[in-house]
Amino acid sequence: MTDLDNLRVVLVATRNPLNIGAAARAMSNFGVRRLRVVNPYDAAFREARSAVGASGLLAKAEQYDGIAEAVADCKLVVGTTVAGPRRDLQHPLHRLEDGVRAIKRQLKTGPVALLFGSERYGLSNQDLSHCQWVMRIPTREEHGSMNLGQAVAVCLYEVVRGRKTAPPKTARGREKKTPAKSREIERLTQHLFQVLDASGYVKPRAAAATEENLRRMIRRMQLDAEDTVMWLGILRQIAWKLRTSGND
Amino acid sequence: MTDLDNLRVVLVATRNPLNIGAAARAMSNFGVRRLRVVNPYDAAFREARSAVGASGLLAKAEQYDGIAEAVADCKLVVGTTVAGPRRDLQHPLHRLEDGVRAIKRQLKTGPVALLFGSERYGLSNQDLSHCQWVMRIPTREEHGSMNLGQAVAVCLYEVVRGRKTAPPKTARGREKKTPAKSREIERLTQHLFQVLDASGYVKPRAAAATEENLRRMIRRMQLDAEDTVMWLGILRQIAWKLRTSGND
Numbered sequence: 001m002t003d004l005d006n007l008r009v010v011l012v013a014t015r016n017p018l019n020i021g022a023a024a025r026a027m028s029n030f031g032v033r034r035l036r037v038v039n040p041y042d043a044a045f046r047e048a049r050s051a052v053g054a055s056g057l058l059a060k061a062e063q064y065d066g067i068a069e070a071v072a073d074c075k076l077v078v079g080t081t082v083a084g085p086r087r088d089l090q091h092p093l094h095r096l097e098d099g100v101r102a103i104k105r106q107l108k109t110g111p112v113a114l115l116f117g118s119e120r121y122g123l124s125n126q127d128l129s130h131c132q133w134v135m136r137i138p139t140r141e142e143h144g145s146m147n148l149g150q151a152v153a154v155c156l157y158e159v160v161r162g163r164k165t166a167p168p169k170t171a172r173g174r175e176k177k178t179p180a181k182s183r184e185i186e187r188l189t190q191h192l193f194q195v196l197d198a199s200g201y202v203k204p205r206a207a208a209a210t211e212e213n214l215r216r217m218i219r220r221m222q223l224d225a226e227d228t229v230m231w232l233g234i235l236r237q238i239a240w241k242l243r244t245s246g247n248d
Numbered sequence: 249m250t251d252l253d254n255l256r257v258v259l260v261a262t263r264n265p266l267n268i269g270a271a272a273r274a275m276s277n278f279g280v281r282r283l284r285v286v287n288p289y290d291a292a293f294r295e296a297r298s299a300v301g302a303s304g305l306l307a308k309a310e311q312y313d314g315i316a317e318a319v320a321d322c323k324l325v326v327g328t329t330v331a332g333p334r335r336d337l338q339h340p341l342h343r344l345e346d347g348v349r350a351i352k353r354q355l356k357t358g359p360v361a362l363l364f365g366s367e368r369y370g371l372s373n374q375d376l377s378h379c380q381w382v383m384r385i386p387t388r389e390e391h392g393s394m395n396l397g398q399a400v401a402v403c404l405y406e407v408v409r410g411r412k413t414a415p416p417k418t419a420r421g422r423e424k425k426t427p428a429k430s431r432e433i434e435r436l437t438q439h440l441f442q443v444l445d446a447s448g449y450v451k452p453r454a455a456a457a458t459e460e461n462l463r464r465m466i467r468r469m470q471l472d473a474e475d476t477v478m479w480l481g482i483l484r485q486i487a488w489k490l491r492t493s494g495n496d
């Protein structure tokens with residue numbers, strides 16, 4: 001049982017089965033399992049449930065005739081909206097990140113409902129009358145609506161954002177976390193200088209300045225130990241080729 | 249002109265026209281206008297463009313045959329992935345919020361590309377070899393894929409999140425002044441590959457893998473424009489020497 005098990009995503013009057021499925025998918029991605037649908041078009045809900053790949057989450061979704069019943073067990077009920085002129089809004093409006101901070105505190109102690117309106121009209125003032133307050137997704141005002149699945153994804157991302165998740169193990173999915181030792185970096189510098197000397201890149205009178213430039217440039221690369229070994233191999237091969245070509 | 253005009257969303261090998269449309273819609277919601285598609289199924293791209301309600305953004309989307317061309321003008325190229333076992337990942341992996349912080353700094357000075365892979369397979373290691381690093385959307389590991397439109401929405405939300413309230417970043421430490429453009433970095437990669445080929449470093453049967461390794465290594469160096477010019481000069485000189493030595 002995690003805090004997220006206290007979160008209920010409530011879809012109000014959703015018309016498109018694809019959007020119900022998309023909302024369910026976003027929930028699954030972010031580890032939120034309790035889906036409730038209020039007064040959906042019946043056919044839409046049936047179709048979403050029977051869709052190939054519908055998650056168990058969708059099969060367990062609960063259907064309600066009204067918002068009051070759907071949020072009856074919740075201590076906090078929050079509506080969502082997008083940017084745009086909505087002068088009729090009667091509720092306190094919070095930025096998404098601020099609202100989610102309050103939601104996360106409540107999730108520690110009991111159920112919280114997060115409401116999403118229909119694709120076309122969003123949540124009506126009547127719908128919102130069940131909410132304590134409203135969160136606004138920071139979309140452009142000129143673009144007045146948002147895809148339902150995307151709205152759910154963005155809100156749930158904000159909820160899980162900043163959680164500690166174990167970094168996946170990857171072959172080299174690494175920060176440069178084993179910095180090369182100075183000794184190796186200097187060896188690399190010397191190899192590069194020698195290759196460049198053999199190539200005629202180093203002008204005799206500017207040799208010291210060139211060496212200094214190379215030394216700085218190589219240190220700016222902030223190579224890790226592994227890449228340093230690769231570079232050394234590269235330079236050795238070039239040096240060898242330059243030597244043997246000259247002897248042809 | 250805002251910083252967001254420097255952001256290019258690049259969809260790689262997208263198969264489903266609905267997903268191209270959904271990505272475009274998320275972009276419009278968050279005020280990002282430059283869409284590039286690489287090697288989409290032609291029919292999918294045509295269908296997405298002709299869909300009712302397709303935004304002007306979609307009409308202006310640019311189509312490319314390869315990632316190199318699609319990101320040629322970009323100073324920073326970032327791949328995206330979701331959680332889940334991906335032990336073959338060869339790149340530094342950042343949390344979405346940390347990665348976006350770095351992206352926002354770069355957006356002030358020039359174009360940045362954000363890559364999204366196909367619905368089914370995400371970005372391949374070959375696709376990622378064009379990237380400096382990768383950002384991970386913090387989904388549950390058990391749910392290994394994410395809807396493309398939702399992934400774009402979540403990433404772009406993170407980019408606009410907190411706008412207007414974010415304190416201006418002050419320069420700190422040694423920032424690399426002018427990051428090199430991808431076109432230059434790719435040119436450098438090709439020069440290095442040619443020099444190594446001429447030196448016998450590249451084994452014919454492993455040529456593609458070697459090229460991929462070099463591409464990744466060079467991107468890890470995060471060269472600035474000036475150092476890139478210096479490296480190009482170095483490689484040209486070595487290449488010249490290798491050619492002329494052979495003719496002695």
